[in-house]
Amino acid sequence: MAAMSRSLALAFFFFFFLCSASIVSADDSFLQCLSASIPSQLLYTQSSPSYTSVLDAAVRNPKFLTNTTRPVWIITPTNASHVQAAVLCGRRNSVRLRIRSGGHDYEGLSYRSERPEVFAVLDLVNVRSVRVDAQSGTAWVDSGATLGEMYYAIGKAGGQIAFPGGLCPTVGVGGHFSGGGFGMLLRKYGLAADNVIDAVLVDAKGRLLDKNSMGSDVFWAIRGGAGESFGIVLSWKVKLVAVPPTVTVFNIPVTVNKGAIDVLTRWQAVAPALPDDLFIRVLVQGQTASFQSLYLGTCDALLPVMRSRFPELGMNRSDCKEMTWIKSVPYIYLGSSATVEDILNRTISMDTSNKATSDYVRQVIPKDVWTTIFGWLARPNAGLMILDPYGGQIGSVPESATPFPHRGGVLYNIQYMNFWSAGGSGDAQRAWISDFYAFMAPHVSSSPREAYANYRDLDLGENVVGAGGVSGYDAGKVWGEKYFRGNYQRLAMAKGQIDPDDYFRNEQSIPPLVSGK
Known part of the structure; x- marks a missing residue:
């Protein structure tokens, strides 16, 4: 029993x-x-x-x-x-x-x-630690840290060191570095990715790899070539850069009625050729162009440069605001009342949705075209343009040095953005961007029409996954060559080395190109 x-x-x-x-x-x-x-x-x-x-x-x-x-x-x-x-x-x-x-x-x-x-x-x-070694001029920054957290730690470590990343303090380091990453120091020190000297990567086999063990092609690829395509970068070792104890910022708005079209037309030729210590970007919205600048030096040193090189802007001493580099970070992006501690805030307003895309300009856009552009910006449901000048250090690096190819010959980058209320459809605002982007085609780069990978836009194309579950190389070229020009093929080959089965995949990840297949 x-x-x-x-x-x-x-x-x-x-x-x-x-x-x-x-x-x-x-x-x-x-x-x-x-x-x-x-x-x-x-x-x-x-x-x-x-x-x-x-x-x-x-x-x-x-x-x-x-x-x-x-x-x-x-x-x-x-x-x-x-x-x-x-x-x-x-x-x-x-x-x-x-x-x-x-x-x-x-x-x-x-x-x-x-x-x-x-x-x-x-x-x-x-995974967001920031470990600064001021003595060696380097830092290890985890991918989950924000730019604001990284800048804050650097500022605490010393008053004359900085890092050439983007403006928005809530942006995550991992995505920013892996797409290139540029900001107000780009003409002096290039991209964020240009200043990465090591990294820790988990690959599709679960291996923990550094610069040497991942291989030179993969290390090249993750620094500006859509790093999430190749694995999971946990941490980046970066080279810090020198800044003076005093920097100068200004923000000068110029309306169309006050000559914005003439000043902006002139800016196109001047801004990329200024001394590397001086960066002047433009935010163009409605009928106003706002010229925003960071200069690595004092107002006394900046004034003669502006008077001799860009007198059209009419900048004078009252426009200058002197401060340390770390204080310029919140001042430029968050406003004059912001404090350094504010860049540690990881939350943002969720009142508006947005759509964005980008272009690169290699030849000066004529004055009459700018007149028409301001007409577009005066339309109902219009968005804005952000113009970032190149030249200087970013233009002196060969296109093949990193996956980011927009180097010599580029005058400036354009970011187009439009916004609508969080509960709205955004149809009219998206239509404005699409139509304006089409209008701009004759005036920007072509064959390919270049775009910035960190301003990702699925309207430029999406991957097509084949029967074997692997993204197709040719379909990827449609969008890939816009972001990476001639570097797209090398990126696909690096992907084929480390992730031939295309495990790390999304709608615009690098497809694998495997030798012999």
């Missing part, structure tokens, strides 16, 4: 196991795999109470809060072993990962998909 009871018990257990196993989906298998290596409090499913708040915390564009494919899981690792486990579990269970550092991806591809897809988001919000 006891033997029979044991037999019945074993039979029941076996039946229960089979039934349980039959309802354990691949989704459950992935979660079980993660749970073996990652604490449960770092894992979120769609049924988790905190799922929505964790996912939406770093969404920077309200239009992506609805009507999009969301991740089935969110993973918030705190160290490299968690990231390695996520990759290995993902590969084992056919679950792809999308990598989010700051959430500023213009198309939201770090946390959403344009197509139906089962995927997880690896959110690096807890």
